[in-house]
Amino acid sequence: MASSSDTTSSADHTPENPESGSVCETSDTTDGPARRGRVRARRAAVMAVPATLAAGALAVLTAEGALGVQFAISGMPFTVTATELNGTGFEQFGGLDHMAPGSPNEGDTGGQVLVVTSAIKNATLTKLCQSVDLGGTNLLITAGGGAQKVTASDLTTDSTELSGDAAFNNIEIGNDASTLTKAGVKGPIGVFSQQADTVHIANLRQTNYATTAGVFRLPGLKLRFSDPGC
Amino acid sequence: MSARTGFRSAFRRWRADRPFWGGLLLALGGAEILLTMKASMKVVLHVGMQGLAGYLLPALMLLLGLLILFNPAQRLFYSITAVLLSLGTWLTSNLGGFFVGLLLGVVGSCLAFGWLPDQEPRRSRRQRRNAVAAG
Numbered sequence: 001m002a003s004s005s006d007t008t009s010s011a012d013h014t015p016e017n018p019e020s021g022s023v024c025e026t027s028d029t030t031d032g033p034a035r036r037g038r039v040r041a042r043r044a045a046v047m048a049v050p051a052t053l054a055a056g057a058l059a060v061l062t063a064e065g066a067l068g069v070q071f072a073i074s075g076m077p078f079t080v081t082a083t084e085l086n087g088t089g090f091e092q093f094g095g096l097d098h099m100a101p102g103s104p105n106e107g108d109t110g111g112q113v114l115v116v117t118s119a120i121k122n123a124t125l126t127k128l129c130q131s132v133d134l135g136g137t138n139l140l141i142t143a144g145g146g147a148q149k150v151t152a153s154d155l156t157t158d159s160t161e162l163s164g165d166a167a168f169n170n171i172e173i174g175n176d177a178s179t180l181t182k183a184g185v186k187g188p189i190g191v192f193s194q195q196a197d198t199v200h201i202a203n204l205r206q207t208n209y210a211t212t213a214g215v216f217r218l219p220g221l222k223l224r225f226s227d228p229g230c
Numbered sequence: 231m232s233a234r235t236g237f238r239s240a241f242r243r244w245r246a247d248r249p250f251w252g253g254l255l256l257a258l259g260g261a262e263i264l265l266t267m268k269a270s271m272k273v274v275l276h277v278g279m280q281g282l283a284g285y286l287l288p289a290l291m292l293l294l295g296l297l298i299l300f301n302p303a304q305r306l307f308y309s310i311t312a313v314l315l316s317l318g319t320w321l322t323s324n325l326g327g328f329f330v331g332l333l334l335g336v337v338g339s340c341l342a343f344g345w346l347p348d349q350e351p352r353r354s355r356r357q358r359r360n361a362v363a364a365g
Contacts, residue, residue: 036246037347044344051313051336058320 077160077207078132081230082125082150085201089121090168091185093177093193097158097209113209115158119185120199125150128218131229138229143218154214156185161207168196205230248302252342256312257295259334263288263319263327283322287315291335298342309342 095117128150130141144150173194177187182195264285294312298305316335319326326332 037249037345039249039252039341039344040346041344043346044340047309047313047343048336048340051317051340054317055320055332055336058317 077209078130079230080206080208081129082127082204083202084126085123085199085204087120087123087199088197089183090199091119091180091183091193091195093117093180093187094191095158095187113160115160115209116162117156117158117187119156119183121154121183123152123155129230133229137225137227140226140229141221141223143221146220148219150218152213152216154184156212157206157208158210159206159208164201164204167200169198171196247347249298249305249342249345252309252338252345253295253298254338255334256298256338256342257292259316259331259338260288260291260295262334263323263331264292266323266327287319287322288327288331291315295338305342305345309339313339
C-alpha cells in the first residue's frame, strides 16, 4: 500500500452526496490506510428485504398454481397420443382460443383458433406422449410407460383434431354447453355440447392448442428433443 | 504488504473502489441462467417474444453486473434494475436457472445497492470542521 494510492483512489469516488468532495482534501492528510468501499448492512437490507419477500411470493404463487394458470396459448399446436384413456365425468363443447396479441403464429386467423374443449373430471392415461413441432425438431414428452399410469384431475384440453376408438356410458348429446354438469366445467350459452358419465378411448390422438389440469401426475416423465414426433 | 507484486496490490486497490462482490455475483448469476437455457436460437426465434425473454433477462443481468464493476458511479440504477430482472427470470428462464442464478442475482444486486465508498463518520467530520474553524 504505497502512500501515492491515497490521492489517486479517492479521486474517482463520485457518490451521491456532494459534501464528500469538500472533505477529501482534509481527509487525505489524516487517513493512514487506503480508503476502501464497504457494503453497509442497513443499506443493503433496504433492498434485500423486499426482494426476498417478492421471491418468496413468486415461489408460493407458483407452488399454489396461481401463477401461470391464466396463460395465452402460444398458437403452436401440439400432438398428444395415448394407447388408452379412461375417465369419469366427461364433457365436450366448442370454443374459441385467443393467442397473445401480436403473436407471430397468428397468420390470417386474427389470433383466434376454433377448438373443441374436452373436460374430464378424473382421467387415467397409459403411455402418454406429447410432442411440439418446433420447426425441424420436436420437443417430446413421454410418461406413464411403466406400471404407473398418468393421472389427471379436472383435465381440460382444447383440440382441433381428435381421433380414437371411443366408448361412452350414459351419454347425453345435444345439451346446451352452459348446462353441463358431469365435469364441473361450463361452456358458453347456446353452443352444442355432449357429456357422459364415463369415457374410454383407445389409441387416442389429439392435436391440441392448450391443456390445463388441476393435478397432472406424470410418473416416468421423459423430456427430450427428437426428430420424429408422436 | 510490500511482498505483494505490483499487479496484486493494483487489483486490490481497483477492487476497493467498486462494489466488486456485488457485481461479480450478479454477473455470475446471469451467466448461470444463460447456461441453463438450452433451447437453440432457431427455436427461440420461432417461439417469439416469450422465448426471447428467457435469454434477454439473464443477458441483461450479466451486462448490469459488468457495468456495476466498470461504472460503479451508476450502481444504484444498475442494481435496482438488476434485482427486478433477477426476480423476473423466475417466470422466464427455468425458474431463475433452477433458483441458483436468481439467488446469486438478488444477493449481488443487494450488495451493490448497499455498497458505499468509504467515508468518514459524520460526527468526526463535524468535529474536524470545528477544529479547522477554531485553528
